[in-house]
Amino acid sequence: MEVIVAPSYAGMSLRAAEVVCEAIRKEPELVLGLPTGATPVGMYRHLVAAYEGGQAGFSRVRTFNLDEYLGLAPEHPASYHTYMREHLLAHVNLAPQRTHIPNGASPDPETECRAYEEAIAGAGYLDLAVLGIGQNGHIGFNEPGAELRAEVHVACLGVETRRLAYEYWENAVANPFPSLEDFPDRAITMGMGTILQAKRILLLASGESKAQAVSQAVAGAITPHVPASFLRLHRDVTVLIDSEAASVL
Numbered sequence: 001m002e003v004i005v006a007p008s009y010a011g012m013s014l015r016a017a018e019v020v021c022e023a024i025r026k027e028p029e030l031v032l033g034l035p036t037g038a039t040p041v042g043m044y045r046h047l048v049a050a051y052e053g054g055q056a057g058f059s060r061v062r063t064f065n066l067d068e069y070l071g072l073a074p075e076h077p078a079s080y081h082t083y084m085r086e087h088l089l090a091h092v093n094l095a096p097q098r099t100h101i102p103n104g105a106s107p108d109p110e111t112e113c114r115a116y117e118e119a120i121a122g123a124g125y126l127d128l129a130v131l132g133i134g135q136n137g138h139i140g141f142n143e144p145g146a147e148l149r150a151e152v153h154v155a156c157l158g159v160e161t162r163r164l165a166y167e168y169w170e171n172a173v174a175n176p177f178p179s180l181e182d183f184p185d186r187a188i189t190m191g192m193g194t195i196l197q198a199k200r201i202l203l204l205a206s207g208e209s210k211a212q213a214v215s216q217a218v219a220g221a222i223t224p225h226v227p228a229s230f231l232r233l234h235r236d237v238t239v240l241i242d243s244e245a246a247s248v249l
């Protein structure tokens, strides 16, 4: 596991975008795994700028997002479909048929999970998986617990994960959820096995709130109670974090 500490969020974001652009230059048909959340926003900004500046092209890239909230249709303002449109897809030359995000509004989530795993397997699994990490050490929505699931599955959000995600909307200009009770409590997520099949993994973390989880992932026991610790079983993982996220390493 290589750990790179950038001096700031801005530095982490720029380096993350450079890693993605270099990977696309080397392999224009890259199969790219993508996260949502606050952490990769800066990386997406740099990827869009690289595309606009002619330094990156996505025409042959295929993307697979890590997860999507169950019960949210692609058009829902809080869906990860909407997030991806706003932060990347509306701004670069990624054709819709080459971008994949689980359908949270599927009437048959189990079939949706199987189809999503098969689509990723059919693409030969991910060449590069970009990941974020939860304060509790989750990866995707693989939450800490007694056991982890290998394949794409429906996961229950931990109480804290749900509260943190809802908080974002509580502080937003328009909150589509009347209360926490209305916020999704489940999600479709790649399993740890799906993620670990990636040829290369880039884990991003920023801020002091992630320091403990990063330290446990990088140096603690490999345990399902810290799903990110399983990344240490992979032979090509880069942990790219800012100095605050590295503060207890």
Ligand code: F6R
Binding pocket: 034, 035, 036, 037, 038, 039, 040, 066, 067, 131, 132, 133, 134, 135, 138, 139, 140, 141
């Ligand atoms: C999102 C995802 C999550 C986030 C994690 C960190 O697609 O898979 O695991 O990466 O919750 O979220 P932020 O970046 O908002 O702190």
